[in-house]
Amino acid sequence: xAPIRNTRVLFNSVPQGYPVPGETTVVDHSQTLDLxxxxxxxxxxxAKTLSISIDPYLRGKMRSPEKKTYNQPFEIGKPLYxxxxxxxxxxxxxxxxxxxxxxxxxxxxxxxxxxxxxxxxVLPPDSGIPWSVYVGVAGMPGKTAYYGWKEIAKxxxxxxxxxxxxxxxxGSVVVQLAKAEGLKVIASAGQESKLQFLRxxxxxxxxxxxxxxVEKVLEEHGPVDIFWDHVGGSTTNTVLAHMNTFGRVVVxxxxxxxxxxQAEPIAxxxxxxxxRLTVRGLIVTDHEKEYRDAFYATIPGQIAxxxxxxxxxxxxxxxxxxxxxxxxxxxxxxxxxVVILADD
Amino acid sequence: xAPIRNTRVLFNSVPQGYPVPGETTVVDHSQTLDLxxxxxxxxxxxAKTLSISIDPYLRGKMRSPEKKTYNQPFEIGKPLYxxxxxxxxxxxxxxxxxxxxxxxxxxxxxxxxxxxxxxxxVLPPDSGIPWSVYVGVAGMPGKTAYYGWKEIAKxxxxxxxxxxxxxxxxGSVVVQLAKAEGLKVIASAGQESKLQFLRxxxxxxxxxxxxxxVEKVLEEHGPVDIFWDHVGGSTTNTVLAHMNTFGRVVVxxxxxxxxxxQAEPIAxxxxxxxxRLTVRGLIVTDHEKEYRDAFYATIPGQIAxxxxxxxxxxxxxxxxxxxxxxxxxxxxxxxxxVVILADD
Numbered sequence: 001x002a003p004i005r006n007t008r009v010l011f012n013s014v015p016q017g018y019p020v021p022g023e024t025t026v027v028d029h030s031q032t033l034d035l036x037x038x039x040x041x042x043x044x045x046x047a048k049t050l051s052i053s054i055d056p057y058l059r060g061k062m063r064s065p066e067k068k069t070y071n072q073p074f075e076i077g078k079p080l081y082x083x084x085x086x087x088x089x090x091x092x093x094x095x096x097x098x099x100x101x102x103x104x105x106x107x108x109x110x111x112x113x114x115x116x117x118x119x120x121x122v123l124p125p126d127s128g129i130p131w132s133v134y135v136g137v138a139g140m141p142g143k144t145a146y147y148g149w150k151e152i153a154k155x156x157x158x159x160x161x162x163x164x165x166x167x168x169x170x171g172s173v174v175v176q177l178a179k180a181e182g183l184k185v186i187a188s189a190g191q192e193s194k195l196q197f198l199r200x201x202x203x204x205x206x207x208x209x210x211x212x213x214v215e216k217v218l219e220e221h222g223p224v225d226i227f228w229d230h231v232g233g234s235t236t237n238t239v240l241a242h243m244n245t246f247g248r249v250v251v252x253x254x255x256x257x258x259x260x261x262q263a264e265p266i267a268x269x270x271x272x273x274x275x276r277l278t279v280r281g282l283i284v285t286d287h288e289k290e291y292r293d294a295f296y297a298t299i300p301g302q303i304a305x306x307x308x309x310x311x312x313x314x315x316x317x318x319x320x321x322x323x324x325x326x327x328x329x330x331x332x333x334x335x336x337x338v339v340i341l342a343d344d
Numbered sequence: 345x346a347p348i349r350n351t352r353v354l355f356n357s358v359p360q361g362y363p364v365p366g367e368t369t370v371v372d373h374s375q376t377l378d379l380x381x382x383x384x385x386x387x388x389x390x391a392k393t394l395s396i397s398i399d400p401y402l403r404g405k406m407r408s409p410e411k412k413t414y415n416q417p418f419e420i421g422k423p424l425y426x427x428x429x430x431x432x433x434x435x436x437x438x439x440x441x442x443x444x445x446x447x448x449x450x451x452x453x454x455x456x457x458x459x460x461x462x463x464x465x466v467l468p469p470d471s472g473i474p475w476s477v478y479v480g481v482a483g484m485p486g487k488t489a490y491y492g493w494k495e496i497a498k499x500x501x502x503x504x505x506x507x508x509x510x511x512x513x514x515g516s517v518v519v520q521l522a523k524a525e526g527l528k529v530i531a532s533a534g535q536e537s538k539l540q541f542l543r544x545x546x547x548x549x550x551x552x553x554x555x556x557x558v559e560k561v562l563e564e565h566g567p568v569d570i571f572w573d574h575v576g577g578s579t580t581n582t583v584l585a586h587m588n589t590f591g592r593v594v595v596x597x598x599x600x601x602x603x604x605x606q607a608e609p610i611a612x613x614x615x616x617x618x619x620r621l622t623v624r625g626l627i628v629t630d631h632e633k634e635y636r637d638a639f640y641a642t643i644p645g646q647i648a649x650x651x652x653x654x655x656x657x658x659x660x661x662x663x664x665x666x667x668x669x670x671x672x673x674x675x676x677x678x679x680x681x682v683v684i685l686a687d688d
Contacts, residue, residue: 265609273625
């Protein structure tokens with residue numbers, strides 16, 4: 001077979017604020033690949049990419065390598081990478097065979113050659129949900145919700161939870177877990193279409209944080225026993241003042257600080273003492289061993305049966321991925337942002 | 345017997361910044377009491393005050409009643425109150441008999457009439473340590489150290505702890521618990537005499553935070569697995585950036601914010617996420633049931649045998665109490681601040 005194009009999205013330069021399509025990331029069409037001729041000696045696998053996850057946290061990897069954080073930075077000139085589902089075309093690795101669907105961390109490229117997939121797992125071929133969902137509510141974001149719920153939220157029936165960015169793939173699962181366990185759910189998002197989704201999920205109090213003050217809503221509907229924090233900055237500051245005694249703050253993200261040099265500072269930190277709060281950060285990969293099996297045994301089935309709902313913003317080409325990456329930073333997507341390159 | 349004077353310290357007005365002796369608190373000599381004639385009908389107890397605790401947190405009770413926090417405000421015109429040891433003179437309450445030494449929350453007054461002592465406990469008459477120590481390292485401050493250590497610090501041998509205001513009655517117990525369990529201890533205070541005390545306790549790195557930057561010390565001797573936080577504000581902000589992954593922050597106080605209208609804000613809040621920290625506030629009274637018996641079975645004996653050391657700043661009259669209350673807010677005392685009105 002003749003070589004074919006292998007489109008990739010490369011990290012080109014460190015953004016100052018928001019990532020800029022065509023500048024901080026570039027789509028590269030120059031690589032070609034002969035699928036039959038790729039040498040897989042030494043346990044390598046050739047796979048076709050089906051769906052790629054676009055997540056808020058990726059902005060943190062678009063940084064200068066001198067700046068140390070919890071994860072590795074992207075490398076200038078190399079493809080971006082994130083959670084994805086790929087289909088194995090050929091394999092010389094005993095762990096994977098042709099036809100396998102593999103979830104893991106993969107390059108933003110139409111085709112992949114890999115040996116050890118990071119965080120990789122062969123998915124069941126017939127679970128009844130689209131592959132894109134395996135990078136969404138049945139993937140890393142769903143796990144984030146599930147692991148944080150089990151590990152930190154420690155919810156009790158009748159308690160009140162406030163979920164910020166509640167219409168996203170993490171927040172929407174948290175809303176549904178909370179409703180299933182009998183909590184009162186306060187949920188916010190920044191677009192009318194997202195608010196309707198939150199109402200559909202059964203959230204008790206739904207509001208647009210761009211037009212209604214968090215302060216006002218929590219004064220009326222708080223205090224809050226659990227704050228599911230994706231945002232940081234002034235939102236977190238306000239919520240701390242409206243927490244109930246012995247409340248838990250599940251710190252999952254800090255989108256308000258990802259695209260600015262300095263996060264908005266938290267003046268209400270002393271409320272952690274006054275209310276005896278537990279504030280904990282969670283990174284999903286730390287808890288795979290404890291909760292992964294329970295997650296896969298529970299959540300994909302609930303999704304297939306329609307018991308857990310989701311929404312997606314889909315693009316069908318890597319050419320559109322850099323813009324969607326930007327939209328995710330600005331909250332302009334709805335639900336899980338995903339690049340679907342092939343359905344099978 | 346003729347009536348005798350019963351000097352008291354009254355809460356007179358809400359301080360704007362630091363409490364002002366003679367203005368926000370006043371010493372009142374006007375009350376008299378006939379010790380033989382006081383009516384104890386209905387289960388009351390008459391007691392002589394031996395020692396009274398002066399604590400940083402008391403500033404938080406010197407507020408307007410509209411401002412709700414975790415505790416009750418002092419009442420204007422009424423005596424201040426805090427942990428104290430009193431000796432029962434007469435009793436019509438079956439829980440207490442003449443000659444009993446009782447630890448609990450009592451008025452800042454030479455004599456007390458009470459029925460149900462708040463947080464009250466009859467102390468052993470012969471434990472070999474002075475009564476003043478029962479409001480210090482063998483009392484509420486020592487309990488704060490012990491309960492927080494058990495509940496939140498979850499120390500492992502070889503870890504590094506940073507204790508701010510380490511020469512105080514809470515911090516100094518934490519330093520000693522940490523050294524006993526094989527931790528590396530970084531300890532700070534604001535006076536040379538306090539630094540020597542910290543060296544005597546075996547702290548590995550001792551520094552004066554007024555002349556040496558926390559940042560610099562932690563860069564050299566960090567990262568920190570456990571931060572014992574009495575301070576809040578810019579100190580806490582700096583330490584968050586020097587925490588180790590999975591570190592614990594034990595929030596016990598916020599002295600930097602007690603005497604100002606607004607606490608210094610925390611810009612490094614996102615480090616809670618990046619380092620997956622657990623930040624928890626602790627108020628000692630919440631954990632009495634879980635840890636009190638273990639505390640009294642362990643700590644007073646260790647103090648009596650000299651295994652736990654302490655220092656005190658003592659005044660011997662209620663006339664001097666308002667100034668010591670101010671000194672505690674400014675950190676001008678060394679070790680436990682206590683008013684000793686009688687040794688027995």
